[in-house]
Amino acid sequence: xxxxxxxxxxxxxxxxxxxxxxxxxxxxxxxxxxxxxxxxxxxxxxxxxxxxxxxxxxxxxxxxxxxxxxxxxxxxxxxxxxxxxxxxxxxxxxxxxxxxxxxxxxxxxxxxxxxxxxxxxxxxxxxxxxxxxxxxxxxxxxxxxxxxxxxxxxxxxxxxxxxxxxxxxxxxxxxxxxxxxxxxxxxxxxxxxxxxxxxxxxxxxxxxxxxxxxxxxxxxxxxxxxxxxxxxxxxxxxxxxxxxxxxxxxxxxxxxxxxxxxxxxxxxxxxxxxxxxxxxxxxxxxxxxxxxxxxxxxxxxxxxxxxxxxxxxxxxxxxxxxxxxxxxxxxxxxxxxxxxxxxxxxxxxxxxxxxxxxxxxxxxxxxxxxxxxxxxxxxxxxxxxxxxxxxxxxxxxxxxxxxxxxxxxxxxxxxxxxxxxxxxxxxxxxxxxxxxxxxxxxxxxxxxxxxxxxxxxxxxxxxxxxxxxxxxxxxxxxxxxxxxxxxxxxxxxxxxxxxxxxxxxxxxxxxxxxxx
Numbered sequence: 273x274x275x276x277x278x279x280x281x282x283x284x285x286x287x288x289x290x291x292x293x294x295x296x297x298x299x300x301x302x303x304x305x306x307x308x309x310x311x312x313x314x315x316x317x318x319x320x321x322x323x324x325x326x327x328x329x330x331x332x333x334x335x336x337x338x339x340x341x342x343x344x345x346x347x348x349x350x351x352x353x354x355x356x357x358x359x360x361x362x363x364x365x366x367x368x369x370x371x372x373x374x375x376x377x378x379x380x381x382x383x384x385x386x387x388x389x390x391x392x393x394x395x396x397x398x399x400x401x402x403x404x405x406x407x408x409x410x411x412x413x414x415x416x417x418x419x420x421x422x423x424x425x426x427x428x429x430x431x432x433x434x435x436x437x438x439x440x441x442x443x444x445x446x447x448x449x450x451x452x453x454x455x456x457x458x459x460x461x462x463x464x465x466x467x468x469x470x471x472x473x474x475x476x477x478x479x480x481x482x483x484x485x486x487x488x489x490x491x492x493x494x495x496x497x498x499x500x501x502x503x504x505x506x507x508x509x510x511x512x513x514x515x516x517x518x519x520x521x522x523x524x525x526x527x528x529x530x531x532x533x534x535x536x537x538x539x540x541x542x543x544x545x546x547x548x549x550x551x552x553x554x555x556x557x558x559x560x561x562x563x564x565x566x567x568x569x570x571x572x573x574x575x576x577x578x579x580x581x582x583x584x585x586x587x588x589x590x591x592x593x594x595x596x597x598x599x600x601x602x603x604x605x606x607x608x609x610x611x612x613x614x615x616x617x618x619x620x621x622x623x624x625x626x627x628x629x630x631x632x633x634x635x636x637x638x639x640x641x642x643x644x645x646x647x648x649x650x651x652x653x654x655x656x657x658x659x660x661x662x663x664x665x666x667x668x669x670x671x672x673x674x675x676x677x678x679x680x681x682x683x684x685x686x687x688x689x690x691x692x693x694x695x696x697x698x699x700x701x702x703x704x705x706x707x708x709x710x711x712x713x714x715x716x717x718x719x720x721x722x723x724x725x726x727x728x729x730x731x732x733x734x735x736x737x738x739x740x741x742x743x744x745x746x747x748x749x750x751x752x753x754x755x756x757x758x759x760x761x762x763x764x765x766x767x768x769x770x771x772x773x774x775x776x777x778x779x780x781x782x783x784x785x786x787x788x
Contacts, residue, residue, distance in 0.1 A: 288361060289357070289361050289362060289363045290363060291353075291354060291357035291358065291362070291363050291365065291606065291607070292363070292606060292608070293607065293608055293611070294606070294607075294608030294611070294612070295604075295605075295606055295608060297603055297604035297605050297606070298605050298606055298607075298608035298609035298612065299481040299484070299609070300469075300470060300481045300482060300483050300484075300603045300605070301366075301599075301600035301603045301605030301609035302605075302608075302609040302612045302613055302616075303481060303483035303484055303487070303641065304483055304596055304599055304600060304603070304641050304642075304644070304645060305369050305371070305594070305596055305600065305609060305610070305613045306613050306616060306617070307483070307487075307638050307641045307642065308369070308371060308594060308596050308641075308642060308645065309342060309371045309372070309613065309617060310626065310629060310630075310633070310638060311635075311638050311639070311642065312371065312372045312374060312377055312589075313335060313338065313372075313626045313630060314629075314630040314633070314635070314638070315377070316330075316334065316335070316338070316372075316377065316381070316589070317330060317331075317335070317626075317627060317630045318630065319381050320334065320381075320385075323385075323386065323389070324395065325395050325399070326395060327511075329395065329396065329399060331511065331513075331515055331624060331627045332515050332586075333399070333518075333520070333522075333585075333586030334399070334586055334587060334588060335515070335621050335626055335627065336515050336516070336517050336518070336585060336586060336587075336621050336622065337403075337517075337582045337583065337584075337585035337586030337587025337588070338372060338582055338587035338588075338589055338621075339517070339582075339587075339617050339618055339620075339621030339622075339626075340517055340581055340582050340584075340585040340587065341372075341578040341579060341581055341582025341583075341585075341587050341589075341591050342370065342371050342372070342578075342582075342591065342613070342614065342617050343614045343617060343618050344577070344578045344581050344582075345370035345371070345574060345575065345578040345591055346367075346370050346610045346611065346613050346614035346617075347610075347611065347614050348574050348578075349367045349368040349369075349370050349574070349593075349607075349610055350367045350607040350608075350610040350611045350614075352367070352368070352566060352570070352571075353365050353366065353367035353368070353564075353606065353607040353610070354607055356564065356565070356566065357607075363606075364563075364604075364606075365564055365606065365607070366559070366562075366564055366597060366600055366601040366605050366606060366607075367597075367600075367605070367606065367607040367609070367610040368555070368556070368559065368566060368571065368593045368594075368597050368610075369593065369594035369595075369596040369597040369600055369610070370575075370578070370591060370592070370593055370594060370610070371591060371592075371594055372589045372590070372591055372592075373548050373551060373589070373590050373591060373592040374443065374444075375439065375443065375547070375551075376544055376547065376548050376551075376589070376590045376592070377589050377590075378679070379544045380402060380405070380406065380544075380588055380589055380590070383537075383544075384401070384402050384405050384537055384541070384588075385398055385399070385402045385588065387537065388401040388402055388529075388537070392529070397529070399522065399586075399588065400522040400523075400525045400526035400529070401526045401529050401530055401537075402526070402588040403522045403523050403526050403583045403586060403587070403588045404522075404523050404524075404525075404526025404527045404529075404530045404583070405526070405530060405537055405541050405588070406579055406580075406582070406583040406587065406588045406589060406590060407523045407526075407527075407579070407580050407583040407584070408527075408530065408538075408541055409541050409544070409545040409548070409576075409579055409590045410575075410576040410577065410578070410579030410580035410581075410583065410590065411576065411580060412541070412542065412545045412546075412576070413545055413548060413549050413552075413572055413573075413575055413576030413579065413590070414572070414573050414576035414577060414580075415576075416545070416546065416549045416572060416576075417549070417568075417569045417570070417571075417572035417573040417576065418569065423550075423553055423568070427553075427557075427708060427712060428661075428664070428711065428712050428715040428716070429557060429561060429656070429657060430653075430657045430661040430664040430665050430668070430711055430714075430715050431664060431668050431707070431708045431709075431710075431711030431712040431714075431715055432553065432554045432557045432558075432668075432708060432711075433554065433557065433558055433561065433652070433653040433656065433657065433665065433668075434653055434664060434665035434666065434667070434668025434669050434707060434711045435554060435668045435669070435671070435672070435703075435704055435707030435708050435711060436551075436554040436555065436558060436595055436649060436653065437649055437650045437652075437653035437654075437665065437668070437669050438668065438669035438670065438671060438672030438673065438675075438703065438707055439551075439595070439672050439704075440595055440645070440646040440647075440649035440650050440653075441646060441650050441669060441672070441673075442672045442673055442675070442676035443672070443676060444595070444642055444643075444645060444646035444649070445642075445643050445645075445646025445647050445649075445650065446646070446676070447676075448639040448640065448642040448643045448646065449463075449639070449640075449643050451635050451636060451639040452636050452639040452640045452643060453636075454635070454636055455494060455499045455634060455636035457493060457497060457499075458490050458493045458494045458497070458499055458634065458636045458637060459636040459639065459640060461486075461489065461490060461493060462486040462487075462489075462490040462636070462637055462640040462641075463640035463643060465482055465485060465486035465489070465490075466482055466483065466486055466640050466641055466643070466644050467644070468482070469481075469482020469483070469485070469486070470482050470483070470602075470603060470644060471644070483641050486637070486640065486641070487633075487637055487638075490634070490636070490637035490640075491632075491633060491634065491637050494634040494636065494637060499634060499636070500634050504631055504632055505631075505632055507631045507632075508627075508628035508629065508630075508631035508632035509628060511624045511627035511628045511630075511631060512623060512624040512625070512627075512628050513623070513624045514622065514623060514624070515621065515622055515623070515624055516622060517585055517621075517622070518585065518586075519584050519585055520584070520585070520586060522583075522586060523583055523584060542746065544590075545590065546740070547702075547704050547705075548575070548590050548592050549572050549575075550704050550705070550708070551592050551593075551704065552568070552571055552572050552575050552592050552593045553568050553571075553572065554595075555592070555593040555594060555595050555597060556568045556571050556593055558595060558597070558598050558649065558652060558653075558656075559597050559598065559601065561652065561656035561657075562598060562601045562652065562656070563601075564601070571593055575590070575591050575592050575593065578591045579591050595645065595649045596642075596645045598645075598648050598649050598652045599644060599645040599648040599649070602648055650669075653665050653669075660718055661714075661715055661718060663714055663718070664711045664712075664714035664715045664718065665711065667710050667711060667714050668707040668708065668710055668711030668714075669707065670699075670707070670710075671699050671700065671703035671704075671706040671707045671710070672700075672703045672704075672707065674695075674696045674697075674699035674700035674703065675699075675700035675701075675703035676700070677689060677692075677696050677700065678696060678697050678700035678701070679700070682697060698742040698743070698751065698754065699742070701741065701742055701743055701744060702735065702740050702741035702742060702743070705732075705735050705740055705741045706732075706741050706742070709728050709729075709731065709732040709735070709741070709758075712724075712725075712728040713725045713728050713729060713732075713761075713765075716728070717765075720772065722765040722766070722768040722769035722772065723765070723766070723769045725765040726762045726763075726765035726766045726769065727762075729758045729759070729761050729762030729765060730758065730759065730762045732754075732758035733754075733755040733756075733757075733758035733759045733762065734755075736750070736751040736752075736754035736755040736758060737749060737750065737751065737752065737755040738750060739751065741754065742754040
């Protein structure tokens with residue numbers, strides 16, 4: 273093939289593929305990502321205001337700080353997509369979706385922020401402690417990134433994607449479908465538009481992107497049918513204003529308490545940060561299965577840096593690569609949707625648009641697009657693995673079903689939950705780790721690689737003993753029964769490994785005798 277000279281290497285391909293900064297497919301993906309981010313911002317806003325935190329703290333520090341983290345990550349991942357497209361000479365590379373980690377967000381709201389306020393009785397001081405906790409979480413994830421490539425090479429895809437599909441099915445597709453149906457007419461209509469436009473690939477009127485069309489008509493229906501009141505619009509506009517991105521010393525002040533009276537919070541921060549690093553790894557692996565191979569170590573470091581940067585500006589929520597990337601890939605998106613998200617989130621945070629939209633947009637209008645994201649991830653977990661590994665994918669999903677029940681009912685209806693089964697809560701504790709361990713063991717059992725199955729069983733025993741699985745908190749001897757159970761099956765796998773080695777040796781000797 274004819275080659276052309278290049279200043280750096282001397283030659284370049286004659287047919288270099290153009291990777292556009294924006295294309296039409298980025299529009300739907302943008303709305304999917306923006307709605308994901310917006311849903312989290314709405315939850316943060318409603319929860320913190322409901323807990324009594326002052327509006328000037330929420331809209332003036334927390335939302336802008338979270339936006340800074342989102343802006344940084346979206347721009348960087350767009351850069352990574354361009355770099356990958358140039359390296360592989362492809363135009364179909366999709367940038368990784370990025371934003372606040374939804375499960376971790378709830379942990380920081382109710383496991384860090386609320387305890388901090390309960391101890392101090394001071395809203396501003398509680399915020400400073402949570403900001404310091406977020407900075408520490410980001411730092412831990414950066415350090416954990418050095419193990420990212422090893423984990424990606426050695427953890428079976430079926431186990432990782434199966435655990436991720438459990439999150440997608442329960443907390444995203446399932447939870448968002450429930451919210452969609454809180455306004456049946458609106459939710460069903462919006463969901464139908466999303467499925468027709470994105471799954472069915474049918475053009476909407478005037479070629480408006482399906483997600484935008486669904487939001488416009490869905491919001492009109494919600495107000496027209498009386499599901500939402502006009503006063504919500506007035507309330508929304510009252511939040512418009514100017515909220516600049518301003519760094520503060522809140523992190524430094526918060527550390528004084530985090531490593532003092534609030535030292536117990538470290539038992540929450542460490543495991544949830546490890547979970548966040550694993551979540552990023554799983555989502556990067558999901559994109560690798562779809563054809564876009566990113567460096568998991570770099571991605572974990574970016575997430576950690578983004579979290580630390582956001583905390584310096586007042587944000588208190590760790591960030592991660594979203595599983596929504598798979599949905600964006602199926603939409604045919606490139607890097608433009610990520611850049612557009614950074615611009616819009618920045619504008620919306622600075623001028624109070626996020627605050628206004630959180631009051632105006634019904635959740636039932638935002639939720640259906642996330643239902644699509646969730647079902648895309650579940651289908652991808654199966655379609656990107658060989659059929660023989662389907663049982664591993666399925667079993668890796670199950671701990672998050674227990675985790676969903678646990679997080680929703682443990683405090684509200686503990687007796688009812690116990691009546692169903694005493695195994696729900698321990699199965700839901702550390703669900704990401706449990707899903708990966710169970711999925712990995714199943715993969716290696718299918719492959720008759722009993723030595724690796726035993727290794728993961730013993731890892732499960734160690735995680736249980738330390739409290740990262742099947743226990744409410746980290747402690748030595750936290751879940752001894754589970755540690756003993758994993759150890760026992762580990763020994764069982766070793767026995768099968770020895771049996772296969774002996775059988776293989778005997779077979780080889782018999783073959784040698786026949787040859788002789």
